[in-house]
Structures are given as C-alpha cells and as structure tokens.
Amino acid sequence: MSDPGDSTVGREEIEWADEDWVPLSAIQHYSYCPRQYALIHIEQAWAENIYTAKGRWVHERVDEEGAQSQDGIRVLTGLAVWSDRYGLVGKCDRVEIRGGIPFPVEFKFGRMKASIHDELQLCGQALCLEEMFGVAVPKGAIYHVQSRHRREVLLDDRLRQLVLEIVAEIRGVNHRGVLPPAVNDKRCNRCSLEPICLPDATDGHLPNHWSDWPLVQQVVEERQREGTRD
Numbered sequence: 001m002s003d004p005g006d007s008t009v010g011r012e013e014i015e016w017a018d019e020d021w022v023p024l025s026a027i028q029h030y031s032y033c034p035r036q037y038a039l040i041h042i043e044q045a046w047a048e049n050i051y052t053a054k055g056r057w058v059h060e061r062v063d064e065e066g067a068q069s070q071d072g073i074r075v076l077t078g079l080a081v082w083s084d085r086y087g088l089v090g091k092c093d094r095v096e097i098r099g100g101i102p103f104p105v106e107f108k109f110g111r112m113k114a115s116i117h118d119e120l121q122l123c124g125q126a127l128c129l130e131e132m133f134g135v136a137v138p139k140g141a142i143y144h145v146q147s148r149h150r151r152e153v154l155l156d157d158r159l160r161q162l163v164l165e166i167v168a169e170i171r172g173v174n175h176r177g178v179l180p181p182a183v184n185d186k187r188c189n190r191c192s193l194e195p196i197c198l199p200d201a202t203d204g205h206l207p208n209h210w211s212d213w214p215l216v217q218q219v220v221e222e223r224q225r226e227g228t229r230d
Contacts, residue, residue: 016087019174022167024081024090024128028121030170031162032187034180038173039193073098081128086167092125094143102129104140105150118142120166123159 023041030037069075074097082089094105104125108118119142126137141150153159173180182188182199191197 014084014087016084020171021087021089022170024088024121024124026170027124027163027166028117030166030173031117031120033183033191034169034173035182035197036191036193037170038179039197042174043179081125081132083128083131085131086127086164088124088128088167090125090128092129095129100133101135102126102133102137104129104137105143106140107143107145115142116162119153119159120163122153123155123163124167126155127160127163 026037026041029040076095076097077093079092079095080090081092092104093107096103096105104122106118106122106125108115122140122142126140130137137155139152139154141152143150182197184199188194188197188199
C-alpha cells in the first residue's frame with residue numbers, strides 16, 4: 001500500500017467551479033443510491049422518516065464546534081474540513097488528534113454493522129484531513145450510537161480509489177443534468193424519499209431530465225390526494 005499521507009499529498013491545488021465542490025455527505029448518499037444523491041443535493045428534496053430523524057438527532061449532539069482533551073488526546077468536534085486537491089468540503093463529527101495524527105470518527109445511529117457507504121464518507125474526511133494537517137490518516141472509526149461501540153476502519157487504497165471514482169461520477173451527474181433512474185429494490189424501504197422518488201413508477205428504467213421534475217411533483221400530489229380520499 002502506498003503512503004496516503006506523503007507530505008506531497010494535497011499540495012496540488014485546483015480551481016474548482018462552485019458546482020464542482022462535492023460535499024462529504026454526498027459521497028455516502030451517492031454510493032447508497034445515485035438517485036437519492038440527485039434528489040437531495042441537486043433538487044433539494046428532503047423528507048423525514050424515523051431513520052433520518054434519528055440520524056439528525058445524533059449529529060446535532062456532536063456537531064457543535066469545539067475542542068477538548070481526553071486522556072492526552074485532543075478532541076475536535078464539528079470540525080469544518082476541505083480538500084483543494086479533490087474538491088471536497090464538509091464537516092467531521094469528531095477528530096481525535098493522537099500524536100499529531102488526526103483520527104476521524106463518524107457517528108451513525110443504529111447497531112454496529114459494516115457499511116461501505118459510511119466507510120466511503122469517512123475516507124473522504126480522511127482525504128481532507130491529510131491535506132489540512134500534512135500527515136497520513138491511515139485509520140478512522142464509525143461510532144454506532146445504538147450499540148455504543150466504535151468500529152475501526154482501515155482507509156486503504158481500495159477505499160480511497162472508490163471515493164475518487166464516486167466523486168467523479170457525482171460531477172458527471174451534475175454536468176449532465178439527468179436524474180438517475182430509480183433502483184426500486186430493498187434500499188427503498190429505508191429511504192425517506194421513496195414517496196418523492198416514485199421507484200415503483202419508474203421501476204429503474206425511466207430516467208427523467210431535470211425539466212421533467214414538475215411532472216413528477218404533480219404525480220406525487222395526485223397520489224397524496226387519492227390517499228386522502230381513501
């Protein structure tokens with residue numbers, strides 16, 4: 001494995017257009033479902049359900065920016081981070097500085113289980129921290145609130161490459177201006193955007209251009225009226 005924290009990492013700066021900066025949260029959303037990413041980050045559509053409400057509650061507890069020391073480890077919470085090299089921007093729930101090395105910790109509601117989507121978001125944070133601190137960030141952790149346990153994640157070359165591929169795909173979606181097709185699978189069961197996304201209507205085969213979005217909204221409203229009449 002190459003040294004991800006080589007001192008030369010992050011010294012190359014690129015002048016990104018405003019629309020090409022990618023939020024760290026978008027990495028998690030896109031890896032879970034490209035259509036979910038587009039609805040949230042481009043169409044600014046959002047709907048709350050029990051999963052999003054719990055997640056928001058968790059982040060509200062840790063997002064207040066501050067610093068403290070615990071057992072000789074400097075702890076930063078709600079830390080704003082960015083990468084000029086990769087065009088990334090966002091916030092870290094918690095960063096522990098151990099001997100000058102940042103160790104990002106992402107908080108997630110739920111019991112402990114592996115999730116590549118969460119790991120990719122964590123890895124994006126590491127890319128930012130490496131550039132800002134000028135050191136390698138080889139590891140981080142996901143803290144699972146319900147289990148009260150943290151799962152350490154090795155931020156290896158494979159994970160890093162996936163992050164960069166996803167970031168490139170996100171910019172491609174932004175430039176094409178085409179709503180990715182719905183997946184209509186078990187992912188939809190936990191998604192708060194299911195009533196807006198209409199996966200059963202598109203069935204993963206009917207991508208819509210942004211100009212068609214008002215038509216989709218009309219269908220949603222019609223379904224809501226039908227539900228009221230029932």
